[in-house]
Amino acid sequence: MLIARVPKSTAQMASYQLSILTPQGEIFNGTVESLVAQGQLGSFGVLAGHACIISALSRGVLKITIDGKNKFYAHQSGVLEVKPDHNVLVLVDEAFEADSLADAQSKLTTITAV
Numbered sequence: 001m002l003i004a005r006v007p008k009s010t011a012q013m014a015s016y017q018l019s020i021l022t023p024q025g026e027i028f029n030g031t032v033e034s035l036v037a038q039g040q041l042g043s044f045g046v047l048a049g050h051a052c053i054i055s056a057l058s059r060g061v062l063k064i065t066i067d068g069k070n071k072f073y074a075h076q077s078g079v080l081e082v083k084p085d086h087n088v089l090v091l092v093d094e095a096f097e098a099d100s101l102a103d104a105q106s107k108l109t110t111i112t113a114v
Contacts, residue, residue, distance in 0.1 A: 014048035017087040018064060020073060020095055027073065027095045028064075035088065036063040037080055046080075046088055054081045057092065059111060061104040072098040074107035 013033040020028040036045045038060030057080050062073040078092030094111050098104035 013068075016048045018090070019088070020062070020075075020090045020092070022092055022095050024094075027097070030066065032088075033065045033068070035065070037090070038062075039080075046082060049086055050082045050088075052082050052084055054079060057090070059108065061098075061101065061108070062090065062095075063101070070101075072101055072104035074098055074104040074111060076111050 015031045015033050018028065018030060018032045018035065019026065034045060034047050036043055037055070038058045040056045040058050043060075044055070057075070057078045059077050060075065062075055064071050064073070073095050075090075075095040076093035078090065081089045081091075083089065096104075096107045096111070098107050
């Protein structure tokens with residue numbers, strides 16, 4: 001049996017649509033490969049094709065991966081929903097884009113605890 005190996009650099013990860021919304025408006029809307037969020041019972045990840053869920057989010061850092069690169073958002077509490085079409089909606093009271101994980105953690109101090 002012959003097994004072909006595809007180099008990781010050329011393999012393309014499955015992706016899905018992510019929207020991050022606050023009462024002030026849309027913070028992010030685009031295609032992502034994955035995300036890691038802070039739920040009230042701990043952190044969890046979402047990949048393409050994830051089962052439908054609705055989860056409460058704690059104040060924390062949302063990490064998303066786009067084209068193999070990480071992007072971070074410091075955010076207030078809210079809700080994350082994986083819809084039947086496997087797209088993801090994040091509704092939070094407040095969110096700020098950050099340059100790095102350390103920057104996102106620093107920005108959490110500016111977000112009012114609810």
